[in-house]
Amino acid sequence: MSETASPAASREPLTPDICVIGDSPGGLAVATAAALFGVRTVLVRQSGSALPLNEGARGQALRAVAQRARAIADAEPFGVAAGAGEIDYGRVRAHLDQVSARSAVSDSDERLAALGVLVLKGEARFQNRRQIVVGESVIKARRFVVATGSLPALPDIAGLAELPSLTEDSIFELPKRPERLIVLGGTAAAIELAQAMRALGSEVALIARDGLLLDEDPEAVGVLRRALLGDGIILHEGRPILRAESHRQRPRVVLDGDTKIDGTHLLVANGRRPNIAGLELDLAGVRSDGTGIIVDASLRTANRSIYAVGDCVGGVAAGPMSSQAAQHQAGLVLRNALFRQPTRFRREWVPRTVHGWPELASIGLTEAQARALGEIRVLRFPYAESTRAQAERQAEGLIKLMTDRKGGILGVVIAGAQAAELIMPWGLAVQKRMNVREMAGLIAPSRSLSELSQKAALSFQAPLAAKPGIRRLIGFLSRFG
Secondary structure: OOOOOOOOOOOEEEOEEEEEEEEOOOHHHHHHHHHHHHOOOOEOOOOEOOHHHHHHHHHHHHHHHHHHHHHHHHHHHHOOOOOOOOHHHHHHHHHHHHHHHHHOOOOOOHHHHHOOEEEEEEEEEEEEOOEEEEOOOOEEEOOEOOOOEEEEEOOOOOOHHOOEEEEEOOHHHHOOOOEEEEOOOOHHHHHHHHHHHHOOOEEEEEEEEEOOOOOHHHHHHHHHHHHHHHHHOOOEOOOOOEEEEOOOOOOEEEEHHHEEEOEEEEEEEEOEEEEEOOOOOOHHHEEEEOOOEEEOOOOOOOOOOEEEEEHHHOOOOOOOHHHHHHHHHHHHHHHHHHOOOOOOOOOOOOEEEEEEOOEEEEEEHHHHHHHOOEEEEEEEHHHHHOHHHHOOOHHHEEEEEEEOOOOOEEEEEEEEEEEHHHHHHHHHHHHOOOOHHHHHHOOOOOOOOOOHHHHHHHHHHHHHHHHHHHHHHHHHHHHOO
């Protein structure tokens, strides 16, 4: 379609092939790809749709600033007298806004219109199984894709709703750096923001009522926990929160034992909830629960004409969703909706990352999930064995592999520097059901952290060297020169 964005409302129903509700990363991916295939496409930009922090442009920009600040602070052990770096938070904010503006260009109404996407702005709601209304516009589409994303969730803590607080989305709007920041939550976003603001000079207290990263590998989480404490972040983990209150017009959180945590700002990063209120999904025959819109492995809802992707999805696809994973889901939906190809979303193939210092990344099954399948082998290889990690003073961390008895790769966890980069080849290994011996046979670039992955894979062979039969074979062959 070649219509410009936000057309005047029409009494005649619009009849596109695909209508995308929501402009989250998955929704934009569906709309742009469908239009490129020549499919008549409508995109509804919902107010209140929100991009998860750890994939937002401002979040990435803030981490980049914090990384530079950390590099200056950590320069002295290398013999570099960098001095105390001053943080001009006004310029930091300008950098965040600039990165955000540049990132938004590719998803602008003008670009979408140029691709042939008709953009409507407003709140969408289903009127029946095949029709939605947006303002005065009615849309009857052959296929709908709900991609409304998620919103920050507020935990059930006495007094919290009455206090002014920041979210993992709104913290980027602060004109000044928080002097003393209280962070509520044990999520990836909580850890990332706590470390970033600490690097920029804020005093930070992190309160993880239920613990840190409950779904991640405990050994890997331990690496991050030690890093948080090493950064000077005050960590309160696994302690009940009695209430939140205002003290001298500033936030205070009271823990069990009458422990009082005072700050100048309060950040709630306790997780997110699907942004599906007001869609009237029941009128469309679409089921949902607390996790989001219930879908099957092909991302279809109970109404076979309606799909859902991204953070608003529940059922077998429920869980935090990166923009890359949502875009992958978008590809699956288009293959199914346009080409009638059978598709299956595999959550275990989605890399899970925490962009802290150090990073944490994982793919495939966790150790607990792998053990539930039967006998496995767990291989561990420390970062301290890497000359590069030692040279860069980033030797804290490990690579952990879960394999079956024959070496089939079931899951991988990396906690350490550049973990999000190092996990990529392991994602391929998990998807293709590769054997650890194949990874061991790769030649890693010299003087790179990639050597850690190769050495971790090679450690699978280590027990063979101690077997008497192998030693006798080597001894026998040595007689022949």
